[in-house]
Amino acid sequence: MSIKSLFNIIKEDFKARHENYNSYKFIKFYVMDINFRVVVRYRIQSYLSKKNKLLRLVSILIRNGNIKKYGVEIGINTDIQSGLNIHHINGIVIGDGVEIGKNLNIFQQVTIGRKKCSYPKIGNNVTLYPGTIILGEINIHDNAIVGANSVVIKDVYKNQVVAGSPAQIKTKRVVINEKE
Numbered sequence: 001m002s003i004k005s006l007f008n009i010i011k012e013d014f015k016a017r018h019e020n021y022n023s024y025k026f027i028k029f030y031v032m033d034i035n036f037r038v039v040v041r042y043r044i045q046s047y048l049s050k051k052n053k054l055l056r057l058v059s060i061l062i063r064n065g066n067i068k069k070y071g072v073e074i075g076i077n078t079d080i081q082s083g084l085n086i087h088h089i090n091g092i093v094i095g096d097g098v099e100i101g102k103n104l105n106i107f108q109q110v111t112i113g114r115k116k117c118s119y120p121k122i123g124n125n126v127t128l129y130p131g132t133i134i135l136g137e138i139n140i141h142d143n144a145i146v147g148a149n150s151v152v153i154k155d156v157y158k159n160q161v162v163a164g165s166p167a168q169i170k171t172k173r174v175v176i177n178e179k180e
Helices: 003-017 022-030 033-047 054-068
Strands: 073-075 093-096 109-111 133-136 161-162 168-174
Touching: 003 022, 003 033, 022 033, 033 054, 033 073, 054 073
Parallel strands: 073 093, 093 109, 109 133
Antiparallel strands: 161 168
16 A cells, blocks of 8 residues: 555545545644544554554554554454544454445444454445444445444344344335445
């Protein structure tokens, strides 16, 4: 990944929260919005982790800073596409091998982790409400919504809304204008 593509991904993350992008707004929201600051720090962490050993060490320090200062742990090898939108930073844990598509909306106290050495894969335009736990080798497909305090241990298919412990299908989501 080049530095230019890093900035493009961060720009897409910004647009997930604020529609109109300009440098002034970017700096203002980086300083004022701790949720966005965590996203930018994750992007830099991810970028540096793919470079040499020294920069990988710096990426681990950034990750540890996110854990200590903001209560957000995102693994070094986690792959999250553009459009990441963290609404409340408290207590978010995303395991080291998780793969996440574009435009993830994530709220506080969400855990995405492994079960028996396998990690989940999450599609595009997914929303994870507070307290969600997602474990194991499962897929959360595009446009899915996982309700608050749900425990997901089975696949969630496209446009489904699930909730409960264990999560069960509540309804199918109607998508009017799907983001790419």
